[in-house]
Amino acid sequence: MKKRTFQSPLTRIAFIAVFGLLAMGACKSKKKVVAETPPPAPVEQVQPAPAPQPAQPSAEEVAVGKLENYFSSISNANSVQTANSTIQEVLGMFSNQETPVLIVIHEESGIKDYDEPTTIAKYLNYLKDTKKNLNFISDIRLDGSGRVSELELRRK
Template structure:
């Protein structure tokens, strides 16, 4: 009986070892199948388009901004030589020194009343003398060369 018991235990151990080997082989096979599975489809990324760049300012707007700065610089000049230098720099922006400057004193129903017309040189000298810039540019006209040919001002 001892032989049967040993033989029976050996058979059982052998069968148990084979089953464990199959079980481990089956687990490794599943891992390989799981590892070789195709990756999930990529998620589409929605790219946000940046907002469009603001349009470039018109030449009239650029000239008006430069002139406003020049007018303020002339009015705030510490002495006459600095003001005269600023006046000469500003006059280079105009087609000529006699370019008209119109100052609107009243407007009703689209009809404008102007102060006495003046020239740009006289207006710049006025700014230098009074040291006050009481007007702002309401309309500006440029010639074919991009220089200011006419200026319309209004009270601030």
């Protein structure tokens, strides 16, 4: 007759204990392997790219800003002499005193209707006489030397 080895309770307990120890030993060895791995190499901190510099205004934008200020100061001048001296300063920004000034009175489907064309000298004197600045600059063209060669205005 054959003898069964697992029938005795002591054999079963011993077998379970040995199996448990082997299982626990295997787990400990895995933990050691994981714990003994070298720490990851330090990652270089990448500094963010410097913020882009604010865009410099174009020559046209600078000229528009100056002209809008000049137009306001001429129409709000306290005396005729002050307005005349400001007009002389403004004329220095233009290629000549006969530079055309076009005033858009209506636009539909990309087709513009203009008021009677005038020159910058006449327009500046008009601002001085009426003391009203009813237009804003919608388009400006500069010549090669940076002076205004054409000006287009619109009603505010």
